[in-house]
């Protein structure tokens with residue numbers, strides 16, 4: 001494993017996820033540094049992961065070989081511009097922000113940079129992450145391998161060849177854990193309304209969701225539709241439930257939601 005000094009600018013949910021993945025996979029905690037304005041998140045990261053923490057973005061960036069930009073898109077310009085007088089020529093810059101185009105970082109940093117845009121998701125925290133990666137043509141194979149290694153410590157990675165394809169990655173993997181959580185939340189709430197104990201409902205739903213995801217993963221020769229049909233006995237209970245979803249146009253709802261997600265990413269790319 002290549003071992004470089006990595007700093008995370010912004011110590012929120014995603015830094016926690018990626019840094020946890022790194023530390024849990026054996027990456028030396030002393031090579032990881034996270035910065036944040038408020039103290040509480042830093043304390044937690046320091047205690048739980050043993051990584052270095054501080055409030056000083058500039059010092060962390062100066063010391064790092066790899067800078068991971070992990071602030072909200074609307075703060076990206078301000079954060080990057082505050083680092084733009086540093087010599088970044090030997091550093092790999094990885095951004096995880098949704099909806100900030102690669103070209104914007106070149107504007108913000110006002111110097112040539114080695115930039116990889118990534119789109120991870122929160123399951124990275126437990127090793128089940130999925131991260132889309134996009135590198136501009138100028139990025140070396142060595143830097144791409146380094147970025148891949150960092151993100152693979154939290155799960156799987158895929159490269160996309162066109163930057164716009166990252167918007168599909170956002171809809172399919174970056175945001176999608178929330179869609180599945182919503183589905184599980186709605187199922188648990190329904191059972192609760194029927195008087196089922198919440199813990200029991202959660203246990204049943206979480207294991208069914210885990211099993212369904214594993215069925216898809218372990219049977220690449222079977223489509224999701226085929227797996228659905230295998231559950232569905234003619235005239236049985238599943239058919240009745242699926243009919244309710246189809247009658248409510250679940251497929252149309254999902255398609256609209258995916259497009260709304262991608263449209264928002266495109267809109268943000270104009271805004272930030």
Ligand SMILES: NC(=O)C1=CN([C@@H]2O[C@H](COP(=O)(O)OP(=O)(O)OC[C@H]3O[C@@H](n4cnc5c(N)ncnc54)[C@H](OP(=O)(O)O)[C@@H]3O)[C@@H](O)[C@H]2O)C=CC1
Nearest residue numbers: 010011012013014036038070071072073096097098120121
């Ligand atoms: N959440 C997700 O599932 C995913 C998020 N992303 C992307 O990851 C990025 C971060 O998202 P997420 O982790 O959820 O957001 P969070 O709000 O949890 O984390 C962002 C952190 O940045 C900190 N921050 C604010 N200003 C600065 C500054 N000037 N310097 C350093 N740190 C600063 C915030 O501190 P404080 O709270 O103290 O103000 C906060 O802790 C976003 O760009 C998002 O698009 C990508 C994929 C998935």
Ligand SMILES: O=C(O)[C@@H]1CCC=N1
Nearest residue numbers: 097098170174175176
């Ligand atoms: O909601 C967001 O904008 C971020 C990007 C993907 C997941 N969370």
